[in-house]
Amino acid sequence: MAAVVKALNAKIRSNPVANYLCSTHFWGPASNFGIPIAAVLDTQKSPELISGQMTGALTIYAFTFMRYALAVTPRNYLLFGCHFVNAGAQLTQGYRYLDWHYWGGKEKAVQKAITAPAAAAAIAK
Numbered sequence: 001m002a003a004v005v006k007a008l009n010a011k012i013r014s015n016p017v018a019n020y021l022c023s024t025h026f027w028g029p030a031s032n033f034g035i036p037i038a039a040v041l042d043t044q045k046s047p048e049l050i051s052g053q054m055t056g057a058l059t060i061y062a063f064t065f066m067r068y069a070l071a072v073t074p075r076n077y078l079l080f081g082c083h084f085v086n087a088g089a090q091l092t093q094g095y096r097y098l099d100w101h102y103w104g105g106k107e108k109a110v111q112k113a114i115t116a117p118a119a120a121a122a123i124a125k
Helices: 002-014 016-021 023-033 034-042 054-071 077-101 103-125
Strands: none
Touching: 002 103, 016 023, 016 077, 023 034, 023 077, 034 054, 034 077, 054 077
């Protein structure tokens, strides 16, 4: 049985594509893509739900592992791409957080909510 497994492994590893698809250089970033996908989807949610501390931590994490992806041998471009997308999404979330809490976004939303019904009533007349 061990000889069969060893032969199957040798067959898989002899093909460069199959070898890559069976490696941690592929499955690590592939499973890690859940973080940037969730971050991109979160950009559609209300900015009052954003945690500034978590966004900051995830931004640092993304930039750290972008560097790590290029420091390992062989370079892991899939991991780099995963963290590049994550860094972009986290920076977007960070901007939305700062806008909402510190740059008047909350006040603009309240003002818009107050004036929207009046504008709709004026159009209906």
